[in-house]
Amino acid sequence: MQDKSNSAGLFEIYALSEKAITLNFGNVIDEALLKHVTDFKHTLSQHPFPGLIAVVPTYASLSIFYEPVTVYKSTLPGINSYDKVSAYLQSLAGKNHTSLTQQSSIINIPACYGNNWGPDLDYVAGINNLSTEEVIKQHSAAEYKVYMIGFIPGFAYLGGMPETIAAPRKPSPRRYVPAGSIGIAGNQTGIYPLDSPGGWQVIAQTPLKMFDAGRANPSLLKAGDIVKFQPVSFSEFRDIVENPGYLNAY
Amino acid sequence: MQIKILKPGLLSTIQDLGRTQFLADAVPVSGAMDVLSARLANLVLGNTENAAVIEFTYHGAEFLAETDLLIALSGEGSILYTEDQELPADRPIFIPSGTRLFLKKNDGSFSYLAVAGGWKVPEVLGSKSTYLQGGFGGFEGRRLREKDVLKNTDSLSAESNAILKSLKGSASVSFPPWKAAKNDFLPLERKTIRVIPGREFTWFTADTLLDLLSKTFTVSPRCNRMAYELEGPPIIRLNTQELLSTVVTSGTIQATGDGKLMMLMADSQVTGGYPRILQVIAVDLPLCAQLKPRDEIYFEILGRKQAEKLYIEQELNIRQLAATIRTKY
Numbered sequence: 001m002q003d004k005s006n007s008a009g010l011f012e013i014y015a016l017s018e019k020a021i022t023l024n025f026g027n028v029i030d031e032a033l034l035k036h037v038t039d040f041k042h043t044l045s046q047h048p049f050p051g052l053i054a055v056v057p058t059y060a061s062l063s064i065f066y067e068p069v070t071v072y073k074s075t076l077p078g079i080n081s082y083d084k085v086s087a088y089l090q091s092l093a094g095k096n097h098t099s100l101t102q103q104s105s106i107i108n109i110p111a112c113y114g115n116n117w118g119p120d121l122d123y124v125a126g127i128n129n130l131s132t133e134e135v136i137k138q139h140s141a142a143e144y145k146v147y148m149i150g151f152i153p154g155f156a157y158l159g160g161m162p163e164t165i166a167a168p169r170k171p172s173p174r175r176y177v178p179a180g181s182i183g184i185a186g187n188q189t190g191i192y193p194l195d196s197p198g199g200w201q202v203i204a205q206t207p208l209k210m211f212d213a214g215r216a217n218p219s220l221l222k223a224g225d226i227v228k229f230q231p232v233s234f235s236e237f238r239d240i241v242e243n244p245g246y247l248n249a250y
Numbered sequence: 251m252q253i254k255i256l257k258p259g260l261l262s263t264i265q266d267l268g269r270t271q272f273l274a275d276a277v278p279v280s281g282a283m284d285v286l287s288a289r290l291a292n293l294v295l296g297n298t299e300n301a302a303v304i305e306f307t308y309h310g311a312e313f314l315a316e317t318d319l320l321i322a323l324s325g326e327g328s329i330l331y332t333e334d335q336e337l338p339a340d341r342p343i344f345i346p347s348g349t350r351l352f353l354k355k356n357d358g359s360f361s362y363l364a365v366a367g368g369w370k371v372p373e374v375l376g377s378k379s380t381y382l383q384g385g386f387g388g389f390e391g392r393r394l395r396e397k398d399v400l401k402n403t404d405s406l407s408a409e410s411n412a413i414l415k416s417l418k419g420s421a422s423v424s425f426p427p428w429k430a431a432k433n434d435f436l437p438l439e440r441k442t443i444r445v446i447p448g449r450e451f452t453w454f455t456a457d458t459l460l461d462l463l464s465k466t467f468t469v470s471p472r473c474n475r476m477a478y479e480l481e482g483p484p485i486i487r488l489n490t491q492e493l494l495s496t497v498v499t500s501g502t503i504q505a506t507g508d509g510k511l512m513m514l515m516a517d518s519q520v521t522g523g524y525p526r527i528l529q530v531i532a533v534d535l536p537l538c539a540q541l542k543p544r545d546e547i548y549f550e551i552l553g554r555k556q557a558e559k560l561y562i563e564q565e566l567n568i569r570q571l572a573a574t575i576r577t578k579y
């Protein structure tokens with residue numbers, strides 16, 4: 001209804017509310033789209049506009065929150081704040097992207113698989129006709145891309161899991177999944193950053209604090225990061241919990 | 251200034267106008283459900299509008315003034331009383347030390363208690379708001395309990411000091427003859443909630459869209475700071491494609507898998523995967539916050555330009571109110 005495609009055809013623009021605009025780059029999970037999203041976020045962070053509050057990336061969209069009165073009173077061209085922001089974003093898209101060429105570093109996540117830390121490991125192995133050892137091997141061999149952070153603070157949606165260890169969600173969610181639980185839902189894997197209810201099949205737990213409101217960067221992961229899981233024994237798990245200095249090794 | 255909570259009521263938390271800097275980490279905005287009332291409670295005291303307030307849910311809370319206080323209550327969840335008298339909303343009130351205060355029944359859901367200087371809690375991730383699910387922000391990341399002691403910050407504005415001086419002369423409860431005319435900021439018709447079409451508005455059948463804009467919807471008992479569920483005619487999809495998780499915000503009305511409507515509120519998730527059928531306009535969100543289970547509403551559709559115009563007018567009016575209070579003192 002309110003769509004406009006920008007000149008380069010890179011995205012559609014729509015009003016999410018009076019205080020936010022969304023740029024929609026597509027409707028599929030795809031690394032090329034993710035790159036458009038992260039590149040545009042980077043460009044915008046280097047060229048902010050007056051009244052900009054927050055920029056939120058998802059799989060294939062970027063939402064831009066702003067303060068309408070500040071935008072309205074700014075000298076940006078346009079008759080209302082939506083027009084001003086929308087025209088500004090389209091002008092940015094027309095510019096040459098300063099593409100993010102910086103290589104993502106691999107973030108290693110220690111993971112204690114099975115038993116109390118992964119109560120659904122046997123189930124995931126069973127429905128895929130694999131041994132639990134094979135599930136651990138495949139899950140920890142893959143490199144995952146953080147596609148987006150969503151659902152609850154610091155929850156990373158990871159793409160790149162082998163389909164051979166895919167598993168459906170639990171028919172009804174567990175009322176309590178502890179922080180650090182690593183789960184599988186369909187072709188996706190993810191890590192619960194907070195104690196929360198949840199329906200993913202839990203195969204392991206990490207001792208790392210994926211989200212900590214006391215840190216300057218509260219979320220350990222951000223969109224675009226590359227993640228690998230590193231199997232650890234229970235005693236290593238306990239060492240990390242008891243001796244946070246040990247974390248520097250990861 | 252200091253109070254002690256004698257009865258916490260159903261759910262009482264510290265809030266401000268929200269936490270917007272960490273949306274990209276999926277940290278919800280949180281903040282006051284009825285931001286208009288929270289802002290007015292602060293402004294009539296000479297506070298900045300973002301100062302920390304106590305959000306009370308319904309009535310039933312009680313607290314003790316352990317020192318002299320300069321406070322204001324705004325919002326429709328309750329009415330403030332001493333043992334002897336009902337106290338007016340939306341204006342500064344001087345309370346002598348030792349007074350017991352009670353929140354009694356009113357028509358809405360939430361009320362906001364501001365204190366001169368704002369309630370003193372640490373800032374977490376750029377905000378004083380409580381986010382209960384994450385266990386951080388506000389008062390120790392939790393709801394208020396019996397025997398909690400809350401203090402104000404000692405940094406009172408010149409206006410706050412002037413208001414205090416003008417009221418403190420008497421040894422009893424006192425307040426000025428003026429108040430913030432909150433009704434000037436709200437529409438006369440309170441049952442009609444104005445909306446703009448959501449991004450997936452056209453994913454639904456013509457009958458559903460007609461129902462949406464003509465039939466009554468009822469607030470279900472399943473409502474909390476994250477979302478209010480609305481009951482009404484079934485919501486039927488024309489387009490059954492899966493929506494890729496994308497950004498939602500307070501006021502977004504999602505149509506869930508079982509054909510119900512979920513109106514997202516202050517503690518809303520940052521992203522969601524249900525189609526967004528409507529978006530409540532920003533100036534009507536405080537009305538929505540005050541809805542209770544079994545309340546009935548209608549939707550009226552506006553264009554986004556109109557919605558933005560209403561928002562900017564209201565913001566300028568609120569700034570005008572703050573300026574008027576400044577010139578009074």
